[in-house]
Amino acid sequence: MKRRILIATLALAGGAAAIAQGPPPAPRPITLAARPNATGGEALYVEHCISCHGPNGMGTGLLGRRIQPALLELRDNLSPQYVVMAARQGIGNMPSIPRGEVSDEELKAIAEYLAAGPHEVAK
Structure with a gap:
């Protein structure tokens, strides 16, 4: 019984220490706010x-x-057709992107943007 209490106490103490430190800071996501002219x-x-x-x-x-x-x-070898195909069918570890998530018109605009690259990337 004493061993169970000791294990529970150590587990709680470890959890409290992790909470006190808090999670590591997440990388700053790139958002529209970071690219106001997009x-x-x-x-x-x-x-x-x-x-x-x-x-x-x-x-x-x-x-x-x-x-x-x-x-x-940064790539200069992406055709719009390839981007659309990769997004709709998925490729490698990338899942397919359904029309309910990104419309055909939106995907076409994304594909044309990437095909016109390389682009300057915000850091």
């Missing part, structure tokens, strides 16, 4: 894609193992 496809890219394909995104990290530059905005 319009059209760029604004839609920031809204729908940059959480995974921005500098701190999981998609950028995974893509970086195979392709350089990994940031989609």
